[in-house]
Amino acid sequence: MKYKIGSTLAALVFAASTSAYAAENHSDRDMAMHHMHMMINHAVEMAAAGSDLIMLGQMGMTEDVDRLSINHGKMMIQNARSLMEKIMEGKAMKSLHKEGVTPTASDEMGYTHQLFESASSYIDTLSRMFRTSPR
């Protein structure tokens, strides 16, 4: 239930952010960066969900499923990292930088890079999660 309310809220926030209001009040460049922000948010969510699966598997409650849970969790964290790299080194980012939208010249791009740094740091910390041994 908690998840359903969360996902409904997320859908509403997403719908509001992509409404005509947003389109009228943001330039195409800002819009591209907001899409990057949403992708970074997604990478964080994916890494967090992966971390939860790893912890669940490490609790050792269902032997046959534990390995699947741990391996899938690790894959989600790897995919989160890979998604982050694709955002920051991808075509859209490169062309914005080429147009002069750099972290020093643009507050929005500066913010995008800050968000990336924070998200990367969070994902790195998640991947160093200590391992518990089942009782």
Ligand SMILES: [Cu+2]
């Ligand atoms: Cu950039």
